[in-house]
Amino acid sequence: MSDDVLIRVDAVGKKFSHTLRKSLLYGVADSGNALLGRKAKSGSLRKDEFWANQDIQFELKRGECLGLIGHNGAGKTTLLKMLNGLIPPDAGRIEMRGRVGALIALNAGFNPILTGRENIFIIGSVLGFSRKEIQQRLESIIDFAEIEEFIDMPVQNYSSGMQVRLGFSVASQMDPDILLIDEVLAVGDLGFRVKCLNRIHELLQRSAVIFVSHAMPYVSRICNQAMLLEHGRMLEYSSQVGEVIERYHAAFTSGEKAVAGTGEVEVLEVSSPLETKSEELYTHEFNTPLELTVRLRINCDYEHIGVRINIWNPDQRPALDMVTRGYESFVWTHQRSEVTLRVKTAAVTLAPGKHSVSIVVFEAEHITVLCRMDNAFHFGMSSHISTGCEAFLAADWEISEEETIS
Amino acid sequence: MSDLPVRVYSQEPAIKRPRLLFREMSEDLKASKELSYALAVRDIKSQYRQSFLGYFWAFLPVLGSTLLFLFLKAGGAIQLTETQVPYLLYTMVGTTLWQLFVEGFNKPLQSVQGAKTMLTKINFPREALILSGMMVVGMNFLIRFVILLPVLIFYAMKGLFPLHIESLVLFPLGVLSLALLSLALGLLLVPVGLLFTDIAKATGMIISFWMFITPVVIPIPESGFASVVMRYNPVTPVLDSTRSWLLGQVPQFMDGYILTVALSFALSLLGWMILRITFPHIVSRLGM
Incomplete structure (x- = not known):
């Protein structure tokens, strides 16, 4: 069971046009060719065309999860739409085995003046549930969305977050063989995101999953392989998810x-x-002290000046705040106008990827920021294992096995 | 695991494998039964929920054009061929049927157009959009017919038109034929109409012209150019026969009726196939 390939993508490409008029005309031409049973020339681009996807190639088995990452406009959604059968490839071949389900921002089919309950039935049927099946799942859908109070209110009075919740809750009831997930975790509050992640984990056990996201911690947490797309091409594809993410950040x-x-x-x-x-x-x-040299020029006569050094992780989230061994800001009495600080930290166990350093110099009594320099220095971290967290924490582990009395 | 359904997407034109195409068509038609019903319920509910007059709006156009033509005729502004049944009845039934045709003709494109965002995001049997659209059209016709019913009963009781059970039973068949004809023509507009707004704009104009070459409010003249045009109009035999069946008259154009219905069947099937084959290509151009 573990080695049945559910998704087979072979040299797939998709062309789009830069201008609307051309795009529409090509649409007519493609339709005409399809009707006449003619195979369109796949290799060449027509005027004003570009490859939105080119030479995409991979296979995915049940239980595997592919993280699709890349900048905005790299072709992730286009690929997902071809896999979902919404748009045809202009080159290559896609084979999908089993029921396909898509978790996307599902407020598309909502009718604003109908109530949440009525809309559950509509979206449910669009996703292929029968009325009876929806009836059975109604409780859990409403529970999952946590909007029981408002379920009989017109959807137009819902906030956009609530609408997405409702849509996702219906979609999450699917039990597909192939699951396509596009940026659903970008919406909703923390509690809901956690719920979604748990549901995705459940589905992961028995489906082949393609996960599109810009949130790298989720990608490294959920996926066991990753593909980096750029200008519609596969820049990197590997089961070393950490490396692909690193490449994404470096780009x-x-x-x-x-x-x-x-x-x-x-x-x-x-x-x-x-x-x-x-x-x-x-x-x-990895796991060695970091050393930094910072030269400052001071053009004022405050008595006490302090400095902090912050380290940002590849996702641009603050990861570390550098202080003294006594866990305080480093403060000195100002005498000279030019100083050089030499810093040597404890062993650094940050996650792999490119980190940046900010220097913050302030007047120590009123904490007035005198100078703040972001991206003052960059460094990469070497490591062998990937993580969705910001750093590793080494620990001593011990296991004691309880003797069971039988 | 070979029992899993497999779908292949490639450049291989679907039309080259007709057996697979027809199998997928019938599969999707089956799969869209419940969905089309749910969508139709959604549309009907939302159509009237935001209005006070509600279902009455469905009937207003019929009333409007009936009154207009009664006024024009009575005032002597237009000269019309005499009708076998009272003119008011002729017009009211005519407009009700015409309204069915117009809605059925516009609906496929409207309904697909309205689901644009859904089409670019979710894969569901597209047949459901067309089916649900036709259900809404049917529902609207029923509403109009129910409002028309008291008028019919009143005229029948006064003996102003004959009640023939044997022709009355053919009336529903006529209604279905008219709906089928409108669907056949409407379906053909969908692929191009989705890409270019010209189609939707043009149909509005065409429809208002078309009404006057169809015996809706104006009976076919005895002779002349208009008479020829009206006789060759495919809507004429279907609409006129249906009205005749309701009002106990002998239909004039039975040959034309049978031919048109047969053609409607063929065209609907063709339109459906065209839609299936071209749809993915068109969705590609509808944006993200």
């Missing part, structure tokens, strides 16, 4: 230095004595 151009604050302090230089000049991006050895 973003490194953030420009950004300076804010009163300007009374300038950051002249941030570097690491560990980096070699030839390296484009300094890669820090």
